[in-house]
Amino acid sequence: MADNVTSALVAANEAFYDAFDTGDMQAMEALWAREHDVACLHPGAEPLFGREAVLRSWADILSGSGRPAIQCLDPRPIAFERAGVVVCFELLAGGRLVATNAFVTENGVWRMVHHQAGPISRPA
Amino acid sequence: MADNVTSALVAANEAFYDAFDTGDMQAMEALWAREHDVACLHPGAEPLFGREAVLRSWADILSGSGRPAIQCLDPRPIAFERAGVVVCFELLAGGRLVATNAFVTENGVWRMVHHQAGPISRPA
Numbered sequence: 386m387a388d389n390v391t392s393a394l395v396a397a398n399e400a401f402y403d404a405f406d407t408g409d410m411q412a413m414e415a416l417w418a419r420e421h422d423v424a425c426l427h428p429g430a431e432p433l434f435g436r437e438a439v440l441r442s443w444a445d446i447l448s449g450s451g452r453p454a455i456q457c458l459d460p461r462p463i464a465f466e467r468a469g470v471v472v473c474f475e476l477l478a479g480g481r482l483v484a485t486n487a488f489v490t491e492n493g494v495w496r497m498v499h500h501q502a503g504p505i506s507r508p509a
Numbered sequence: 510m511a512d513n514v515t516s517a518l519v520a521a522n523e524a525f526y527d528a529f530d531t532g533d534m535q536a537m538e539a540l541w542a543r544e545h546d547v548a549c550l551h552p553g554a555e556p557l558f559g560r561e562a563v564l565r566s567w568a569d570i571l572s573g574s575g576r577p578a579i580q581c582l583d584p585r586p587i588a589f590e591r592a593g594v595v596v597c598f599e600l601l602a603g604g605r606l607v608a609t610n611a612f613v614t615e616n617g618v619w620r621m622v623h624h625q626a627g628p629i630s631r632p633a
Contacts, residue, residue, distance in 0.1 A: 422587045424596045429630040432596055432607050434585060461558060463546045463611070463622050468589035470611050470623050472548045472556055483556050485609045485625045487587070487594050498587050499594050501609045503627025506553040 390464035397488045397495040398471040402457040408447040414440055418496035421489055426501035428482060453477045474505075481505050514588040521612045521619040522595040526581040532571040538564055542620035545613055550625035552606060577601045598629075605629050 397416070404412035417423055417436060425439040426432050427446075433439050446452060458474040468489040475482040487499035521540070528536035541547055541560060549563040550556045551570075557563050570576060584597040592613040599606040611623035 421589075422585070424585060424587065424594075426596065426607050426609065426627070429628060431629060432585075434596075461546070461548065461556075463548065465545075465592035465613050466590050468592055470548075470594070472550065472558075472623070472625075483550050483625070485550065485611075485623065487609075487611065489589050499596070499609065501596075501607070501625050501627065503550070503625065504553060505555060 390467070390469055391462045393490075393495050394462040394464060394469045394471050394488055395460050397497065398457065398460050398462075398473065398486050401486060401497055401500070402455060402475075405447070405455050408452055410444055410447050413443045413447065416497045418489060418491055418498045420491045421496070421498045423497070424499045426499075426503075428502050428504060453479070475502055514591070514593055515586045517614075517619050518586040518588060518593040518595050518612055519584050521621065522581065522584050522586075522597065522610050525610060525621055525624070526579060526599075529571070529579050532576055534568055534571050537567045537571065540621045542613060542615055542622045544615045545620070545622045547622045549623070550627075552626050552628060577603070599626055 400416055423436050423439050424434050433442055456476040458476055460471050460473040463470045471486045473484055475484050482502045483505050484502040488495050489498050524540055547560050547563050548558050557566055580600040582598040582600055584595050587594045595610045597608055599608050606626045607629050608626040612619050613622050
């Protein structure tokens with residue numbers, strides 16, 4: 386059971402970065418939760434709450450000409466019962482971010498409820 | 510049930526900031542999970558994984574003479590079944606951070622499994 390949740394979390398996290406990397410707004414809309422509160426904390430930005438505000442921000446990012454290429458590295462799942470959190474690095478042209486992504490099941494389907502990404506200082 | 514989880518999440522989140530603000534390392538040790546993987550992403554720092562590394566970082570922060578005064582503002586819970594995430598602001602002398610804190614129940618007790626805090630850019 387815990388192994389199943391762990392695999393599902395990593396797969397849901399991959400689906401998020403695939404949607405981001407390919408600019409697939411339909412996949413992004415499908416991924417975010419409908420029956421739970423959602424939040425999104427883009428780097429340096431004021432937090433966004435609610436499906437409408439969160440998806441609008443992703444539409445802006447994915448449709449923008451400056452959409453960054455992104456690679457997810459070293460995903461580390463923390464599994465609950467039918468929910469969980471994944472911590473991972475985000476590799477971009479400008480450097481590395483570290484991210485928290487949270488997921489929950491809705492009618493057996495894994496959905497995203499939360500994203501926070503923030504900068505890592507380079508070692509001195 | 511959802512209301513109970515919401516209240517418990519907000520209370521657990523308060524316990525975290527109380528332990529931080531008063532420098533209470535015993536309370537911090539009691540709060541962090543024993544039976545789940547844990548992670549902690551301090552602002553700008555490399556991620557920490559595992560109870561030992563996470564608690565060592567808190568011991569360093571709480572025992573340091575430069576421990577910042579901190580105030581949690583506007584906690585927003587996202588409730589799962591016996592787990593959840595809280596998004597909130599952290600008000601410090603140097604400015605505001607935004608944080609993700611994740612919690613899960615272990616034998617009926619709410620424990621912390623994850624913390625990420627990151628900067629918010631000031632409006633232009």
